[in-house]
Amino acid sequence: MPIAPLPDSVDQVAQLLASQQYVTERHLATTLYLAMVMGRPLFLEGEAGVGKTEVAKALAAGLGRRLIRLQCYEGLDIANAVYEWNYPRQMIEIRLAEASGEISRDGKGKLEADIFSDRFLIKRPLLQALEATEGGPPVLLIDELDRADEPFEAYLLEVLAEYQVTVPELGTIRAERPPLVVITSNRTREIHDAVKRRCFYHWVDYPDKERELEIVRRKVPQAADMLSRGVVAFIARLREMELYKAPGVAETIDWATSLAALDRTAVDPEAVQATLGVILKYEDDVAKLTPERIAQLTDDVRADLAGQR
Ligand SMILES: Nc1ncnc2c1ncn2[C@@H]1O[C@H](COP(=O)(O)OP(=O)(O)O)[C@@H](O)[C@H]1O
Ligand SMILES: [Mg+2]
Structure with a gap:
């Protein structure tokens, strides 16, 4: 089976992600493009819910490659990873x-x-990713590396340096063609310099309002335009507050979907109050949104939207 070619420009990378409903900005598309051209892992760091994992999923789906996901956690060892x-x-x-x-x-x-x-060999994600796959090398997603222990990082570095692993009883297994590697971290701790040095790095920030509106339009097409704009503006205001956990893009999408399901066409105090649990997941954060605060925020949002027109 012929292997579909990789994108050969930054624009094509952006288009490929857009074809999977992933709305990207130039900087990320550029870093991803360079990582692919130069055969280096892409390291994505950022708050939870900003769209890191989704990059790997969209990339695999867009290229028609297999996605192999290694979800990291404390205590992850070779038996489960390799x-x-x-x-x-x-x-x-x-x-x-x-x-x-x-x-x-x-x-x-x-x-x-x-x-x-x-x-008799049970192959875990890292080993699977080194095997020849129909349709081209797979996309290997090493998700939330900050959750794994440091010794695992050292091991991973070895694998990423050579794209090979050694099974003592069998010998060395080497990828004929290296996988496309995407590593993510929610930055609950720093990832070792040596790993970062091997990779191309991109900090994934919350999208700006324009891009977040585009995301909502694509993912929640049933939401009325005024509702989508209100949701995005409200979430942007929330992110400016001192919250324990600011809402991510996932919350924006869930909230727009929820409000549309409740037949809302705009963000008003009563709607916000009724659906707070969709956007804020910590009691302390919920407590900060007193009725007065919500009224203030919805007023601000109304002003924001009036300013847009
Ligand atoms: N730029 C984007 N375009 C489209 N959807 C996005 C974008 N960023 C985030 N999302 C959506 O937000 C949700 C959370 O993204 P995810 O990749 O799981 O976040 P992270 O891995 O950073 O915690 C997913 O449902 C994803 O589809
Ligand atoms: Mg993730």
Whole structure:
């Protein structure tokens, strides 16, 4: 099967993402383009819900490549990230060999070679990403790397340097063609310099109002125009407040969807009050939005929208 070519300009990258309803800005499209051209991992850092994970998904879907996702968490180890021997199956194989009397003095070596073969290897995301895939190298998403432990980072660095892993019983497995790698971090801690140095880095910020409105238009087409504008303006105001967790793009989309489902056509105090749980997920933040504060914010939003026209 022929491999679809990679985009050959920044514009094409932006178009490719747009074809998957991902609204990007020039800077991100440029960094992504360069990462692809130069075969380097893309490192995306930013607050939760700003659209980091979605970049990898849109890229894979747009290119028609397989998406392989490694979700990081505390305690993630090689057995879960790279490979693991299928111990129960190996045991069964040994028992069967024993029962059939196959294990004679010279049969032992053969059995050992057999149970440490591909057939008994459970491939986890990093190893899967090195395998040849129909349609071209996959997109490897290493999601929320800040959640993994530092030793895992060191291991990952080795994999990213050579695009190969060594399974002692089998040998070294090397990617014929390296995957397209996207790493994300919510920055709950700093990622080691050495990892960042291998990658091209982009800080993903909250979108500006214009781009967020475009996102809402694409993702929530059923929302009335005034509602979408109101939602975006209100969320922008909220992000200026001192909140424990400012709403991300996911919240903007959920909120526009919710208000449209409630047949709202504009953002008014009563609608905000009724749907606060869609945008704010911490009690302390909810408590900050007193009725007076909400009234103030909706007034501000009305002024913002009047200013737009
Ligand atoms: N630029 C964008 N264009 C379209 N949808 C977006 C954009 N940014 C974020 N989203 C949407 O917002 C939600 C959260 O994005 P996600 O990638 O999961 O955030 P993160 O990984 O940064 O926490 C997803 O539903 C995604 O589709
Ligand atoms: Mg994410």
